[in-house]
Amino acid sequence: MNRTKYWTWHMAAGVVLLFLLGLHMLIMHMVGTAHWFAPYGTEPDSLQNSLFRDGKLFFTVTYILLLGVALYHGLYGLRTILFELTLKPAFEETITVVLLVVGLGLFGLGTWAAVAAHGIALAGARG
Amino acid sequence: MPGISNAARLITFHVTRYNPETDGAPYLKTYAVPVREGMTVLEGLHYIKDNLDSTLAWRYSCRMGICGSCGMFLNGRPGLACNTQILHIADANLTVAPLPNFEIIRDLVPDLWTMFDKHRSIKPYILRINEAEINDPAGEFYQSPQQLESYLQFTYCIKCGCCMAACPTLATDARYLGPMPLTAAQRYNADTRDEGRRERNALTGTSTGVFRCHYAGECSRACPKGVDPARALQLLKRRLVLDYLHLARRIKRCEKLHGPGQGKLLPDIAAAPKGTVG
Numbered sequence: 001m002n003r004t005k006y007w008t009w010h011m012a013a014g015v016v017l018l019f020l021l022g023l024h025m026l027i028m029h030m031v032g033t034a035h036w037f038a039p040y041g042t043e044p045d046s047l048q049n050s051l052f053r054d055g056k057l058f059f060t061v062t063y064i065l066l067l068g069v070a071l072y073h074g075l076y077g078l079r080t081i082l083f084e085l086t087l088k089p090a091f092e093e094t095i096t097v098v099l100l101v102v103g104l105g106l107f108g109l110g111t112w113a114a115v116a117a118h119g120i121a122l123a124g125a126r127g
Numbered sequence: 128m129p130g131i132s133n134a135a136r137l138i139t140f141h142v143t144r145y146n147p148e149t150d151g152a153p154y155l156k157t158y159a160v161p162v163r164e165g166m167t168v169l170e171g172l173h174y175i176k177d178n179l180d181s182t183l184a185w186r187y188s189c190r191m192g193i194c195g196s197c198g199m200f201l202n203g204r205p206g207l208a209c210n211t212q213i214l215h216i217a218d219a220n221l222t223v224a225p226l227p228n229f230e231i232i233r234d235l236v237p238d239l240w241t242m243f244d245k246h247r248s249i250k251p252y253i254l255r256i257n258e259a260e261i262n263d264p265a266g267e268f269y270q271s272p273q274q275l276e277s278y279l280q281f282t283y284c285i286k287c288g289c290c291m292a293a294c295p296t297l298a299t300d301a302r303y304l305g306p307m308p309l310t311a312a313q314r315y316n317a318d319t320r321d322e323g324r325r326e327r328n329a330l331t332g333t334s335t336g337v338f339r340c341h342y343a344g345e346c347s348r349a350c351p352k353g354v355d356p357a358r359a360l361q362l363l364k365r366r367l368v369l370d371y372l373h374l375a376r377r378i379k380r381c382e383k384l385h386g387p388g389q390g391k392l393l394p395d396i397a398a399a400p401k402g403t404v405g
Contacts, residue, residue: 002334003332003333003338004338004368007368083334
């Protein structure tokens with residue numbers, strides 16, 4: 001039943017990822033909508049616009065969510081591909097542990113970065 | 128399909144031969160077989176055995192596509208030897224090999240125990256919570272035609288192993304349960320008389336279970352009985368996910384209607400005619 005659980009979350013993460021990537025396109029690449037999230041000039045990824053978004057709690061939460069689902073979806077997908085090689089059970093367990101550690105490490109690092117950027121943006125806004 | 132005429136014509140059978148006691152590896156041996164319209168591969172093999180080489184071994188029983196014994200690899204496709212006419216698949220040459228994904232016992236005889244072991248493991252029979260009901264099934268269970276329809280096609284499986292031989296996932300991972308046992312699991316899970324779905328989920332939802340399937344669909348193409356194992360596996364996956372999310376629609380399980388001889392006829396069913404014997 002474990003595989004059912006992981007597979008279900010893999011699918012759910014894929015759907016969330018699709019939605020968040022759509023949001024990413026709206027913010028960064030669509031001329032008609034980019035200005036909603038980038039009020040300073042025409043470059044959505046300029047420092048001012050980035051700080052503008054980083055200061056909003058919605059974006060901080062969204063970044064962390066995007067990071068989480070992307071890491072889970074990607075690493076579980078990678079694990080599935082590696083398991084196609086019909087490895088020995090001990091090796092499969094090792095791969096699972098390594099991917100889990102890598103995933104949690106990257107998630108922790110990314111979350112720290114998003115939270116730190118949020119703090120910096122708020123501090124900057126206060127002057 | 129090549130043109131078919133009534134005149135006998137020679138077809139060269141390229142048959143895999145292998146005796147594990149004397150041969151290092153399987154090898155091909157050719158036989159020229161006079162073939163007439165309508166002649167099956169099984170008949171061709173009988174011709175070889177009777178006239179050309181009495182040492183050839185294969186497995187068969189019913190000769191009419193029911194027992195599932197004569198599954199073979201015919202011109203690169205799994206199929207039943209008794210159910211396949213030679214001139215439907217061969218113009219001049221016919222390759223006959225044992226089913227892939229199984230060990231060879233001898234010549235065209237595959238060792239199917241791995242398949243039947245996996246089949247047994249998913250408990251391919253009606254499971255009831257009340258064990259006394261299984262041991263002493265005195266009574267009938269009502270099942271509507273619609274309920275029967277939900278699993279009927281999966282009951283047509285004859286366990287010939289053709290789907291297992293066609294499965295590319297099984298070819299790379301022998302631990303995978305494979306289409307036949309998983310289809311059997313779906314067959315019993317969907318049966319309203321059964322109450323063992325969650326017990327089977329513990330096996331079908333593992334890493335060697337239904338999520339190992341890549342949906343190549345070869346099993347459904349190979350099945351000589353028209354069963355659609357690929358569909359069964361998708362239904363099984365859906366049910367596993369819904370069970371995990373606690374979103375599965377509750378299916379009212381069959382209730383025991385009555386004991387033997389205690390049933391009442393429905394008003395629109397005519398009475399049985401009187402017995403003519405005894």
